Amino acid sequence: MTQFNLPTMFPIHSRHVAVIGAGAAGLVAARELRREGHKVVVLEKNDQIGGTWIYTDRVESDPLGLDPRRPVIHSSIYGSLRTNLPREVMGFKDYPFVSRNDGSGDPRRFPGHTEVLKYLKEFAREFGIEEMVRFETEVVNVGLMDNNKWKVRSKKINNKDSFDEIYDAVVACNGHYSQPRIAEIPGIDSWPGKQIHSHNYRTPEHFRDQVIVLIGSSASAVDICRDIAGVAREVHVASRSVADGTYEKQPIYDNMWLHSMEIALKDGTVVFRNGNMVLADVILHCTGYKYHFPFLDTNGYVTVDDNRVGPLYKHVFPPGLAPWLSFVGLPWKVIPFPMCELQSKWIAGALSGRILLPSQEEMMEDTKSFYSTLEASGIPKRYTHNLSDYQFDYDNWLAGQCGCEGVEEWRILMYLAASSSRRTRPETYRDEWEDDHLILQAQEDFNKYPP
Ligand code: FAD
Numbered sequence: 535m536t537q538f539n540l541p542t543m544f545p546i547h548s549r550h551v552a553v554i555g556a557g558a559a560g561l562v563a564a565r566e567l568r569r570e571g572h573k574v575v576v577l578e579k580n581d582q583i584g585g586t587w588i589y590t591d592r593v594e595s596d597p598l599g600l601d602p603r604r605p606v607i608h609s610s611i612y613g614s615l616r617t618n619l620p621r622e623v624m625g626f627k628d629y630p631f632v633s634r635n636d637g638s639g640d641p642r643r644f645p646g647h648t649e650v651l652k653y654l655k656e657f658a659r660e661f662g663i664e665e666m667v668r669f670e671t672e673v674v675n676v677g678l679m680d681n682n683k684w685k686v687r688s689k690k691i692n693n694k695d696s697f698d699e700i701y702d703a704v705v706a707c708n709g710h711y712s713q714p715r716i717a718e719i720p721g722i723d724s725w726p727g728k729q730i731h732s733h734n735y736r737t738p739e740h741f742r743d744q745v746i747v748l749i750g751s752s753a754s755a756v757d758i759c760r761d762i763a764g765v766a767r768e769v770h771v772a773s774r775s776v777a778d779g780t781y782e783k784q785p786i787y788d789n790m791w792l793h794s795m796e797i798a799l800k801d802g803t804v805v806f807r808n809g810n811m812v813l814a815d816v817i818l819h820c821t822g823y824k825y826h827f828p829f830l831d832t833n834g835y836v837t838v839d840d841n842r843v844g845p846l847y848k849h850v851f852p853p854g855l856a857p858w859l860s861f862v863g864l865p866w867k868v869i870p871f872p873m874c875e876l877q878s879k880w881i882a883g884a885l886s887g888r889i890l891l892p893s894q895e896e897m898m899e900d901t902k903s904f905y906s907t908l909e910a911s912g913i914p915k916r917y918t919h920n921l922s923d924y925q926f927d928y929d930n931w932l933a934g935q936c937g938c939e940g941v942e943e944w945r946i947l948m949y950l951a952a953s954s955s956r957r958t959r960p961e962t963y964r965d966e967w968e969d970d971h972l973i974l975q976a977q978e979d980f981n982k983y984p985p
Contacts, residue, residue, distance in 0.1 A: 551885065
């Protein structure tokens, strides 16, 4: 196990911290909090670490995920999933996601989901994280007490009895790819076909010989439409990211077409904005997810409004509750693992008193001004946590707060190269690339962290 020395020049306060979730975010949060000297308990409802990377062929009883009482399956991973980022880019900064070359794993540069789970398990083993995790323990309520501590109520899976504990701080790492968001289509309630959200998509077999309308343009949509085209009669992709009126047969496939959104329903048929109509068997919603914190009770201080979790200073701290409540991993269109690593370092340092946060008023002012800028630019609330264009500025800002190195130049260039290839060559970008020189730079960097 790797050992670390704590800095000695600061008066470090050790806090009792609950981390909710043992996915990538919770694991790195636990590591950073303990490195800083905090006493950490990770509460995880599953029986193993890995969060969304734990593939299961089980799906939910409600294929759209609308019924709030349904038993929730956490993971949204499908069978054929390979990462959409090269492994060099994807890994934590100080624990590179390299192929071990021992014949035990998936050595591909864009590996399958099993390899990511294996990596997270190795990460947990390397840093002794499992010993902090209480498995099969679901957090059902987190509430602020009069003395400004948190009461965390949890229960063992398959057991009704709950159990209360008091913590100084809570770090929410519960993930945000489990609660489906559905496209609103007038008249959908009486549409006779089948509907499913990609959260409940695993393999293409169920779609054999059927006509599918797939809504969405995210990385999952791009993968799943291709997965399905191999067996379906026709696949019609309706996307918001293409020009109005688009109607294009997709290269390589003789049964897949791209249409612009919106769609409408008429007499059982799906009508596209470009005027085409199809008699579809299935509408498959690849339309993303909602932030969801069913356990969190902050007396209305933190809310989810049109998918904005707020108010949050820099997507992490609610100003009035900082640093005692924090969120890791909320931003999207980012490289998640290294971003979570930096957010976690910031939280750990703020809790110990080593890193000073601005005053509550200053954090609130900054947050309000951020929201005003979004509004002035016509960006809807639901894009609040979409960092895309400025993710590296954000990461470097976090690194500056923590006094550590920012994002490596090779990582930025490699991310940009992969994103561009994914857009232009969705079939081949995972197996053909032109950035070998960046791989060499990454490997040189990784030598700092021997396996
Ligand atoms: P999760 O992995 O979802 O972990 C959250 C954990 O919290 C889970 O273990 C869950 O059981 C637990 N939990 C939730 N609620 C409770 C509760 N009440 N009590 C106790 N425990 C609870 N990222 C990449 O970097 N590269 C990719 O190629 C990539 N592909 C993706 C493909 C898909 C289809 C999806 C859905 C995501 C993909 N991602 C990818 C993003 C991925 O989500 C992140 O990489 C990362 O795994 C998120 O980690 P997390 O810890 O925030 O959330």
